[in-house]
Amino acid sequence: MSWELNTYAQQPKPSEYEVKAAFLYNFTKFVEWPTEATTDSGATFNLCVLGEDPFGKAFESIQGEKIINKKLVINRFKELHDIEKCRILFISESEEERLTQILKSLKGLHILTVSDSEGFAQQGVIINFYLEQNRVRFEINVDAARRSGLKISSKLMNLARIVYDLP
Amino acid sequence: MLLFRDISIKRKLILISLLTTGVVLLLASAVLITNEVIDFRRSMIKDLTVQAEIIGSNSTAALSFNDQKAAEEILSALRAAPNIMYATIYTKDGKVFAEYRSDGMKEDVLPPPPRENSHRFGINHLSLFHHIVFDKDTIGTIYIQSDLKELYSRLKWDVGVAIIVMFVSLSVAFLLLSKLQQSITGPVLDLVRLMQLISKEKSYSLRASIHSHDELGSLAEGFNEMLEKIQKRDAELELHRKYLEEQVSGRTAELSKTNEQLRQREEELKKRVKDLEDFYDMAVGREIRMIELKEEIESLKKELGKYKNP
Numbered sequence: 059m060s061w062e063l064n065t066y067a068q069q070p071k072p073s074e075y076e077v078k079a080a081f082l083y084n085f086t087k088f089v090e091w092p093t094e095a096t097t098d099s100g101a102t103f104n105l106c107v108l109g110e111d112p113f114g115k116a117f118e119s120i121q122g123e124k125i126i127n128k129k130l131v132i133n134r135f136k137e138l139h140d141i142e143k144c145r146i147l148f149i150s151e152s153e154e155e156r157l158t159q160i161l162k163s164l165k166g167l168h169i170l171t172v173s174d175s176e177g178f179a180q181q182g183v184i185i186n187f188y189l190e191q192n193r194v195r196f197e198i199n200v201d202a203a204r205r206s207g208l209k210i211s212s213k214l215m216n217l218a219r220i221v222y223d224l225p
Numbered sequence: 226m227l228l229f230r231d232i233s234i235k236r237k238l239i240l241i242s243l244l245t246t247g248v249v250l251l252l253a254s255a256v257l258i259t260n261e262v263i264d265f266r267r268s269m270i271k272d273l274t275v276q277a278e279i280i281g282s283n284s285t286a287a288l289s290f291n292d293q294k295a296a297e298e299i300l301s302a303l304r305a306a307p308n309i310m311y312a313t314i315y316t317k318d319g320k321v322f323a324e325y326r327s328d329g330m331k332e333d334v335l336p337p338p339p340r341e342n343s344h345r346f347g348i349n350h351l352s353l354f355h356h357i358v359f360d361k362d363t364i365g366t367i368y369i370q371s372d373l374k375e376l377y378s379r380l381k382w383d384v385g386v387a388i389i390v391m392f393v394s395l396s397v398a399f400l401l402l403s404k405l406q407q408s409i410t411g412p413v414l415d416l417v418r419l420m421q422l423i424s425k426e427k428s429y430s431l432r433a434s435i436h437s438h439d440e441l442g443s444l445a446e447g448f449n450e451m452l453e454k455i456q457k458r459d460a461e462l463e464l465h466r467k468y469l470e471e472q473v474s475g476r477t478a479e480l481s482k483t484n485e486q487l488r489q490r491e492e493e494l495k496k497r498v499k500d501l502e503d504f505y506d507m508a509v510g511r512e513i514r515m516i517e518l519k520e521e522i523e524s525l526k527k528e529l530g531k532y533k534n535p
Contacts, residue, residue: 084290213283213287214290217292
């Protein structure tokens with residue numbers, strides 16, 4: 059179970075990316091995709107990583123989990139193609155330079171964008187991880203969330219630092 | 226102290242009725258209060274379960290994203306429920322995730338090890354474990370402890386009300402009984418008074434008045450019947466006595482008459498006897514005279530002889 063990653067009390071202490079992987083999995087329980095998005099994309103729930111993958115083995119614990127009766131599959135991309143079948147897109151720090159372009163090409167697609175780089179949220183990524191006293195926290199860009207057409211639970215919002223698009 | 230069997234019927238009636246009323250009221254109150262307490266306990270468990278459910282549901286995200294601060298904030302909402310003394314959220318593997326203590330709660334209370342869904346009533350608290358289920362998975366457990374102040378104040382109130390109801394009911398019952406018992410004691414006391422009067426004055430012509438057509442009515446009727454019989458017998462005896470007296474005086478008159486007759490006869494007889502005696506005396510005198518005469522004759526004869534034969 060991915061669950062065990064959620065407790066720091068576990069020994070050995072899970073790594074930062076193990077925690078982030080578990081958080082990615084848990085996000086799926088607090089985010090609602092529009093029905094057309096969930097029915098269209100076949101039998102798998104695709105979690106995509108764009109750019110350099112910082113997770114590595116950390117994904118092992120959640121690979122194959124069921125999400126809304128679909129098997130969770132991790133896809134790694136270097137370039138933006140077939141991106142429309144992704145439900146969650148983790149945008150690696152390596153993509154910083156072309157972030158605006160990436161986000162533009164995602165317009166109209168119901169994809170939950172996630173990153174762990176400072177400033178990404180303000181540029182239009184929906185959820186961005188950050189560290190606070192060595193603990194993984196996240197911020198949510200509510201403007202980006204609204205644009206994506208995804209419904210984000212208020213419970214998740216309550217835990218997040220709320221940010222907006224840069225003016 | 227007076228023994229029950231030695232006190233008056235009036236008091237007996239009142240005592241019996243008050244005792245019956247009191248015991249019945251006591252039983253009814255006990256049943257009602259017990260029912261109330263059971264009901265209240267049930268609703269307490271229900272309320273606490275609902276509270277646990279709400280907190281559990283609110284803390285799913287906090288548990289999922291390991292946000293203890295958020296969980297503690299959620300728990301602090303319990304401050305609105307002053308009966309909650311203590312609450313804990315445990316992670317899935319039983320570690321304490323967040324804690325809540327009411328203001329009056331001591332700091333040294335340790336969270337109990339998490340358990341399955343259950344509740345427990347202590348002397349002054351109700352505690353409850355409730356699993357936090359999210360997306361079909363149990364992701365944690367919540368423990369809530371409530372005090373029982375409300376239950377006890379409810380119980381106190383109920384007992385107070387029961388005591389007041391009992392006091393008022395018994396007072397009303399006493400007033401009613403003081404009036405109503407007369408329908409029973411009245412005829413009885415009448416009979417008693419009548420009995421005493423009759424045995425004192427021996428006047429059997431008195432009659433008991435009949436108030437009702439129940440057993441007491443029959444008693445009075447029976448009493449009257451008895452009096453009637455006694456009176457009748459008395460009259461008969463009187464009649465008999467008079468007849469006998471007449472008989473006796475009749476016979477006495479007869480006897481004195483006979484007596485008189487006898488006396489007259491006796492007198493007559495006495496007279497006859499006297500006559501006879503007189504006659505006898507006379508006859509005997511004559512006889513004696515005869516003998517004397519004879520002797521005179523004889524002596525004369527002798528004297529005469531002498532003279533003839535010299």
